[in-house]
Amino acid sequence: MSTNGARPLLRLNGIDTYYGQIHILENVNLQVCEGELVSLLGGNASGKSTTLKTILGIVQPRNGSVEFREEDVTGRTTSYRIKRGMAIVPENRRLFGPMTVLENLEMGAYLSREGRGRKEDFERVYTLFPLLHERRSQLAGTLSGGEQQMVAMGRALMSHPKLLLMDEPSMGLAPILVERSFEIIQQVHEAGVAMLIVEQNANMALSIADRGYVLSTGRLVLEGPASELLEHEDLRKAYLGR
């Protein structure tokens, strides 16, 4: 099954993920098509980050499979999946604080097939985030939250991902910066990168998404076009715990 005739880039088929004996994800079926922007919504502890970790192979599902670019990557390492074109902007950015902005961007490029960052990769990122060029010699740990978010996105883009996974990009940002970072996400999406964005900020995430899924205690309870989910009256009350 594909959306708008586009080919599925990522497919989760019947995923069950456990931490020890605790069953976290239950029969999760999800897909992201080429060029699509998909939001994964859910309250605290609903399994959003675990879904991203399962996609990346940081945790292994007990049942089910992960397909990426029409290949079953379930048994593959995280580094293999990154080489194949996944990239992540992790929860709380996780920058290399004692390294400069430029060194952080270089680290992103190291993960890709090409190795060191090429001039055009830096230029692409600096065009998207001119501020990073201005601040390229500043230590990442001394940047503001919004600036760190830009470095985290820039770092992920250095590897030319086909699929960008983002874990709560709006977390800890002031409203104006939330808006700015969603504008940037949209820009990256328009450049053709497919994205799966984990968010608790449902309105913001759905306002830029093509489709969305809602997780509640490890099960997908709602899915559909973003415009339909936005109009879903009980979405917040019933599933997002607010």
Ligand SMILES: Nc1ncnc2c1ncn2[C@@H]1O[C@H](COP(=O)(O)OP(=O)(O)OP(=O)(O)O)[C@@H](O)[C@H]1O
């Ligand atoms: N390494 C782990 N060992 C045991 N339990 C874990 C581990 N990581 C996560 N969990 C549990 O799995 C459940 C889902 O966690 P997860 O981080 O996926 O939630 P989340 O939806 O990302 O939440 P949040 O919005 O707070 O980030 C939680 O109950 C959490 O305590």
Ligand SMILES: [Mg+2]
């Ligand atoms: Mg999380």
